[in-house]
Structure formats: C-alpha cells, structure tokens
Amino acid sequence: TQLLEQSPQFLSIQEGENLTVYCNSSSVFSSLQWYRQEPGEGPVLLVTVVTGGEVKKLKRLTFQFGDARKDSSLHITAAQPGDTGLYLCAGGDYGGSQGNLIFGKGTKLSVKP
C-alpha cells in the first residue's frame, strides 16, 4: 500500500516567517500534486510536478520533487495570513491512473498577523 506522510501535521507561525512542509513516501510516484484547502471548501490545485528534481515556483511558494520521485517539499517565503489553510500533497501511481491518486493527511497552516 502506497502512503504519503506529511509533516508537520500542524504549523502556526507569524506573518513574515518562512516555512517548509514535507511530503514523504517509500514509494515512487509518477507525479506529485499540491493542493490548498480552505475551511468549508474543496481542495484547489496549486502545482503538479512530474520530473525527479523538478522545482516550480508560484509567487512566494516553491515546490520541489525529489530526485527519486519519492518525496516533495513546499516552501513558503514571507508567509501571509492569506496562506492559511490545509495543504495536501497527492501522488499519482506509476501506472498514471488518476483513480489511484493517493493523498497525504495534510498540513494545517495558520499564519497570524
């Protein structure tokens, strides 16, 4: 059974601080996606990475896919209260079927003004 472990589970920081969230597995994934979910809403895709070692930037967010495609990280620079939410990573299996997308349990981020 493929599992994605996210850490930390909870994170509370002050506005302006930097943070990194991790998504780790013992399995190889063909793709890795990051979603953000706000209270009362469904998850919204932030980024997809498919190549080992790939780095993508979305404004103050930097996403990296591990060289072996078993792990990923999300780094936020100068966090803002608007970054508050649940961050989920999701891995696609090697066969590529979206039906087998595996979600981590999420990191709940709170950014205080």
Place this chain on the structure above:
Amino acid sequence: NAGVTQTPKFQVLKTGQSMTLQCAQDMNHNSMYWYRQDPGMGLRLIYYSASEGTTDKGEVPNGYNVSRLNKREFSLRLESAAPSQTSVYFCASSSNQRRGNTIYFGEGSWLTVV
C-alpha cells in the same frame, strides 16, 4: 463558472436511512470521483468513473453505490447509513486520467449519521 456542483451541502440522517448525494460538472470532463475526508485520515477515494458508462471502486467503497448518469452527473448513494459514514464528501472531476491531470473539487457535503 459553476465547475463542480454537489448537493446537498448539509444533511443529517438516522442510522439505516438512505440518501443520494448529487454531483454535476459543467467542464465537459470525462472522469469523475467521490472522496470522503475525515479528521486525521485525509482524502480517501470511494468510487470513480474514468468515463461515461464506467465506474470503479476506490479505497473505501463499502456501504456506497454510484451511478454515472451521463457525462455531467455522478451520484453517490448510501443505501443504509451508518454512523461510520459521518464525513465530508467531495465530488471531483478531471478531463482524463493521465498523470498530473488537474482534479477539480466541489465544495463538499457535510453528512452526519446519528
């Protein structure tokens, strides 16, 4: 744009009652999904439909049935609700099942079984 619309938003059921969660997407997507989200468990796939006319079990299908009514609509039915089915349910869709394809989620349906 509506995207993925699911109803009802909130529902309270008594144990043993049945109900159907409705979902519709207006993005002409081929694939649709039903997930449940529980505290500390993350999102778990219940059933999915890769294309109109097909459905497949996900990680936690027991106690549920689905119907892909047409390309737009994918319903989830609880035949005899149990307290263990208290959860937040999300319908989602994607254009296809290729890796890395974007999944679009609805806003969720909060179901409580007492």
